[in-house]
Amino acid sequence: MIYHKIDTTDLGKLSSFISDKERFITKPTSHWDHDQFKTVRAVPDLVIQPVTNEEVQKVVEYASDHQIPLVPRGNSTGLMGANLTVEGGISLDMVKMNKILEYDPESLTMTIQAGARLKDIEEFLADKPFTYMPAPAMHWAAIGGNVDTNAGGLKAIKYGVTREHIRKLAVVLTDGKLYKFGAKAVKSASGYSLKDLIIGSEGTLGVVTEVTVRLYPRPKKAINAIIPFSDLDSAIKSVPAILASGVVPTTVEFMGRKVISLWEKYYNEHFPIEKGNGFIILGLDAFTDGELKAELEQALAATKEFNSYDAVVLDADSDEAKKIWECREALLLAIQKSTPKMDEVDICVPINKIPDVLHRIDELEEDTGMRIPNFGHAGDGNLHIYLCSDDLSDEEYDEKRKYIIGELYNTAKALDGNMSGEHGIGYARKDWFEDYYGKDYTDLLRKIKTVFDPNGVINPDKIFPLE
Template identity: 75%
Template sequence: MKYHEITQADCANLSRFISEADRFITNPTQHWDHDQFKTITAMPDLVIQPVNNEEVINVVKYANDNNIPIVARGNSTGLMGANLTVKGGISLDMVKMNRVLEYDPKGLTMTVQAGIRLKDIEEYLADKPFTYMPAPAMHWATLGGNVSTNAGGLKAIKYGVTREHIRELKVVLTNGQLYKFGSKAVKSSSGYSLKDLIIGAEGTLGVITEITMRLYPKPRKSINAIIPYPTLSDAIKSVPAILASGVVPTTVEFMGRKVIELWEEYSNEQFPISNGDGFLIIGLDSFTDEEWQAQLKQTLTVVKDFKAEDAIILAADSKEAQKIWQCREQLLLAIQKSTPKMDEIDICVPINHIPDVLKRIAELESELKIRIPNFGHAGDGNLHIYLCSDNLTDNEYKKISAKVISELYKTAKSYDGNMSGEHGIGFARANNYEEFYGKEYTDLLRQIKNLFDPKNILNPAKIFNL
């Protein structure tokens, strides 16, 4: 598809919509050409940083009327190139739309602009009795980006992913109109849920400007149990039994000794547990001490059948617990620092098939001579799998990593899994989409895309090929 290249006349017209010159950037720097992985780069022709709905409306309508591609951008913590202007055009950088618009404790909601960071939300709610429950590890990610990928996070097993915490969205479509999708009401049996269509669409259907989120009362009691096992396989195999026993953890994370050693080197810190090669981190929260104590007792009874060693029980706010969570949250950065280049997939499978995926990863490491560290969410079957270039040449790495990705997608599909559990498809995996989900399904998505964005100016070349 041929797009219109931005001219000086376009810049003059577009600049009228932006009240401050420093938010209209005609000479973008490398700050805007990559996401966290930097494996794909694409420089926008123009960067616009809106601060209100009217500015977004005017810019999106002008882009649509003049056939200019436009890509909404958050804080660039993505891993799949979803925020990159691969067709050129406008990068609509949302980070200055970062205000809290309404705090409604009686209605248990809070409304914010889409560019606000998770870190800012946490700080705003620090002295209040409520919290925004989803807990993606990237605290500097924007909420709009999380909504656009339906980010999961560490508490999805008990509280659900981002989708379950969004009441209402305001979205600008290509016709230049601002729509309200959803409402503050808890329930709806009122036709198509366009709100849920926008969530996870990676900015390909509209530009999210405002988000009304659900607030939860902060848990009265929270503890963490760190359980060592002789092997990572032993740890993973215990998870279905824990959940089937009636325990409802906040969190069940897995990691092995190999990735912990990478974190120790990265952080110059010592992991506080020296025994075991596989670990589960189990979080429990409750209203009373008796509740979490009963769930913990049940958990520790169940895991004895899976060779579990003595668990360490920590208050959630203890220094030891904070170090363990620091390790978990910095694993991606630790792996990234250990290798010149890195790629990633985050397939999601039924929890009882995590051991099958780990077995296939080990086979591929041996067959293809590539290092594939991994960790993830044992409670919901979402694995974070990293492909490290190490001493491979660029051509070797490109060929071998493509083979690994293809094989692991086949593995996920064979167990009725998904290509991505929370990081999205973006540009990096768009070529794999139709093979995984089939032409009929992908054609239906193409029809939806065409209805919302007939000129394909919104984040083109993402998720699937047109």
């Protein structure tokens, strides 16, 4: 597809839409050319930082009418290049649209602008009886980005992913109109759910400007149980038994001693549990001590047939528990510090198939000589698998990286899994998409894209090739 290159006429017209010229950046720096991984870089021709829906509407409509690529951008914590202006054009940087617009506890909702960070939402709700449940590890991620990727996080097993916590969206489409998809009402049997289509679309259908989230009563009690096992395989095989016991944990995470050692090394920290090589972090919450005690006993009893060691049970607010979670949430960055280049695959498979994936990773490490550390969400089958360059040349790394990615996707497909559990497809994985899901399925998505974005300007060349 051929796009229009921004010229002086475009700059003059677009700048007239933005009241503060400091938010109209004609010479973008490297700040805007990458995401968290920095594996793909693309400098936009222009950066616009809107603060109102009206500014977004005018910019989006002009971009569509003049065939200028436009890419919504949050806090750039993504990993698959979904926020990169790979075709040039406009980076619509939403970080200044960060206001909390309405706190409505009686309807159990809160409305915020798309650029607000999870951290901002958490701080606002800290002294209130309600909370926003989704818990992606990147607390500085913008809520709009979480919507666009349908972010998962640590509590998905009990409370669901982002989609389950969004009541309503304000979205600007390429006709320049502001649409409201969804409502504060809990239930709907009222036609197609366009809200749910926007969630997870990675910014390819329109620009999310406002998000109305569901609030949840804050549980009174919360504990973490760190359960050591002699090996990671035994740890993961215990998870279906925990869930079959009738317990619904908030969190079931897995990590092995090898990846923990990277955190210890690069953060100069010490993991407080000496025994075991595989660990399950079990989070439980409830409204009474009795509920919590009964669930914990049931869950721990279920792990005994897998030869678990004695669990370390911690109050969720204790310093020891915070240290455990600091480790878990910093694992990605610790791995990134350990190698010059890194890529990631976050396939999602049925929970009883996680050991199959881990065995395949061991085989790939042995076959290719590449280090492939991993950890993930044992309760929902979402694995985070990292491909490290270490001492490999750029050519060797690229060749092995592509081979391993393809093999992991083949494994996930054979196990009835998905390409991504929460990080999305973005730009980095678009060339694998059609092969994984098939041409008929991908063509259907292309038709949907055309309805919302007939000129193909909104975040082009992401998820799947347009043609």
